[in-house]
Amino acid sequence: MATPATAIDKQSGTKPELPYAATIESSSPGVVPEATAPATMSATTIATMPATAQARTMDEGIYGFNKKLIDTVYDVICFLYPVKGNDRDFARFFVLETVARVPYFAYLSVMHLRETFGERYDKMSDRMRTHYAEADNELHHLLIMESLGGNSNIVDRTLAQTMAFFYYWYVIGIYTFNEPAAYHLSELIEDHAFDTYSKFTATYEDRLKNQPVPDVARKYYEVDNPFLFDLFCTVKDKTDTEAGTYSQRRPQLESLYDVFTNIRDDEKEHWKTLCNLVQYDDMNAVDASEIRSTTPAPAATAGALP
Numbered sequence: 001m002a003t004p005a006t007a008i009d010k011q012s013g014t015k016p017e018l019p020y021a022a023t024i025e026s027s028s029p030g031v032v033p034e035a036t037a038p039a040t041m042s043a044t045t046i047a048t049m050p051a052t053a054q055a056r057t058m059d060e061g062i063y064g065f066n067k068k069l070i071d072t073v074y075d076v077i078c079f080l081y082p083v084k085g086n087d088r089d090f091a092r093f094f095v096l097e098t099v100a101r102v103p104y105f106a107y108l109s110v111m112h113l114r115e116t117f118g119e120r121y122d123k124m125s126d127r128m129r130t131h132y133a134e135a136d137n138e139l140h141h142l143l144i145m146e147s148l149g150g151n152s153n154i155v156d157r158t159l160a161q162t163m164a165f166f167y168y169w170y171v172i173g174i175y176t177f178n179e180p181a182a183y184h185l186s187e188l189i190e191d192h193a194f195d196t197y198s199k200f201t202a203t204y205e206d207r208l209k210n211q212p213v214p215d216v217a218r219k220y221y222e223v224d225n226p227f228l229f230d231l232f233c234t235v236k237d238k239t240d241t242e243a244g245t246y247s248q249r250r251p252q253l254e255s256l257y258d259v260f261t262n263i264r265d266d267e268k269e270h271w272k273t274l275c276n277l278v279q280y281d282d283m284n285a286v287d288a289s290e291i292r293s294t295t296p297a298p299a300a301t302a303g304a305l306p
Ligand SMILES: [Fe+2]
Pocket: 097, 100, 137, 138, 141, 193, 263, 267
């Protein structure tokens, strides 16, 4: 039976703990387990444990290939779309957002097919809901870029959609046979996305603060029911309270600058969830302060994250 959705409780500001037992599967190809959590250990229990005791590293061959692939694609986009502080920047972000959202519905495609073939496990429904919420969030990033004219050139659209088409089938193949490797690809993309939006908002703060909020951004961040928005914020932040809380962002947008800072923060949420999935096979095993990027290790070596 499907588990209940994990939206934030409006009264307490907390999200119900996921009801599944947080097992860390031992033999995903390319992933080196540092330790295996007992099957009876709950997600809450794992969240209280130090990250270094549980984090898994990634086979250095797969890690290196993923990094080379994503860095190359990102460098090509940076070469073709250098940030210059003009409207062409929105074409760059249109291309990035078109490609960056592909993995989430690729994961969903594989999971739906597995469901059809009778595969069921406790955390499956929660994970599918979160991936849908992430895809919906990325869709709105894309709609914002389109509202800013990022898709006005047919060459940009053709490039972005061609890349998305082939990347979709690539992720389908990787996710089918090696879920951590597929999640690691996206971890690298989201890291780049956070970085590029951080630099953009820092460099062009004054210009962005003089530009209006697109209607689609105001609708998504301020008006729409935040159920799906909360659903992709899976990782607690323990800096606020001892128990930790999930993100409770309710953005108020005054300018385009606020829109881009929220997109930047969304990418950080995606990255946090993906780090948890790669290293713990769990969406919220460790809180925000303990998360580190996945590190490589020789396949035969059980290395802990630094
Ligand atoms: Fe995005």
